[in-house]
Amino acid sequence: MLTNVLSIATTDQTKPIRMVQISDCHLFEDPDARFLGMNTEDSFQSVIELIKKEQPLQRLTEQASTDNAVSLFIATGDIAQTPSPATYTRFLERMSTFDQPCVWLQGNHDLNHLLLETPNLQANMNLIELGDHWLIIMLNSSNDHEIEGRFSTEELNWLTAQLKAYPNRHIIVALHHNPMKIQSEWIDQCGLSNAYDFWAIIDQAPQVRAVVHGHVHQVFESTRGSVKIWSCPSTCIQFKPLCEKFTVDNLPSGYRWFDLHHNGQIDSGVSRIAQMPAGVDFDSLGY
Numbered sequence: 001m002l003t004n005v006l007s008i009a010t011t012d013q014t015k016p017i018r019m020v021q022i023s024d025c026h027l028f029e030d031p032d033a034r035f036l037g038m039n040t041e042d043s044f045q046s047v048i049e050l051i052k053k054e055q056p057l058q059r060l061t062e063q064a065s066t067d068n069a070v071s072l073f074i075a076t077g078d079i080a081q082t083p084s085p086a087t088y089t090r091f092l093e094r095m096s097t098f099d100q101p102c103v104w105l106q107g108n109h110d111l112n113h114l115l116l117e118t119p120n121l122q123a124n125m126n127l128i129e130l131g132d133h134w135l136i137i138m139l140n141s142s143n144d145h146e147i148e149g150r151f152s153t154e155e156l157n158w159l160t161a162q163l164k165a166y167p168n169r170h171i172i173v174a175l176h177h178n179p180m181k182i183q184s185e186w187i188d189q190c191g192l193s194n195a196y197d198f199w200a201i202i203d204q205a206p207q208v209r210a211v212v213h214g215h216v217h218q219v220f221e222s223t224r225g226s227v228k229i230w231s232c233p234s235t236c237i238q239f240k241p242l243c244e245k246f247t248v249d250n251l252p253s254g255y256r257w258f259d260l261h262h263n264g265q266i267d268s269g270v271s272r273i274a275q276m277p278a279g280v281d282f283d284s285l286g287y
């Protein structure tokens with residue numbers, strides 16, 4: 001498995017580093033197509049505009065303000081609903097309106113070879129050294145055409161090797177599928193099936209501060225020992241928490257931000273657009 005390292009230098013060691021997570025954009029090859037009545041292209045763009053409005057975006061090296069500037073975007077899978085080179089190119093074009101790099105990982109609706117073949121090599125970086133103290137590890141829990149997540153043995157061995165290689169950095173591990181049950185039966189049936197093996201590795205790595213994921217289209221927050229677990233809202237449809245069966249929520253699309261302090265502390269929060277776009281099919285029984 002390839003190790004692709006992206007190093008992002010920070011000049012001001014006194015401020016925490018800000019990272020922004022987006023997830024589950026479910027973009028179509030046809031930008032006019034709709035997902036449960038929602039145009040996912042438009043909702044994604046609304047979230048981009050929200051980020052531009054809320055987040056300081058000047059490069060850290062040019063930063064003079066007291067706010068933290070975003071230094072990295074991570075996209076935690078299901079970039080596409082209908083994966084194609086055109087879909088992924090459009091995603092990257094929209095993200096390239098930010099100066100900061102955006103790295104992605106595969107969700108169950110994505111196709112791995114299309115992500116890897118994209119001309120934007122930066123998007124496929126899987127180890128991000130953020131400043132002097134942090135490391136983001138991007139993992140692939142998806143297998144083409146399978147809804148449920150499962151790490152390959154190769155992926156788990158690679159994770160173990162990276163944790164050994166970086167004993168002195170605070171680490172965030174990112175993946176698509178939920179590695180912990182969220183008490184929504186229909187989602188928990190298609191979470192990370194070998195979560196036991198994953199946690200056995202994480203439990204041996206005290207420098208891991210958080211595990212962050214997508215897939216669940218809702219906010220889920222938990223802990224395992226000292227490790228924080230955070231999910232991200234989708235940039236399109238939200239799923240209602242604590243439901244036995246598929247249920248669309250009436251919350252608007254959003255994103256998650258993180259402030260990574262040099263002592264390993266993380267502050268995090270979620271922000272959503274003001275209003276749910278019109279036309280969403282709340283009675284849908286699935287997709």
Ligand SMILES: [Fe+2]
Nearest residue numbers: 024078215217
């Ligand atoms: Fe999704």
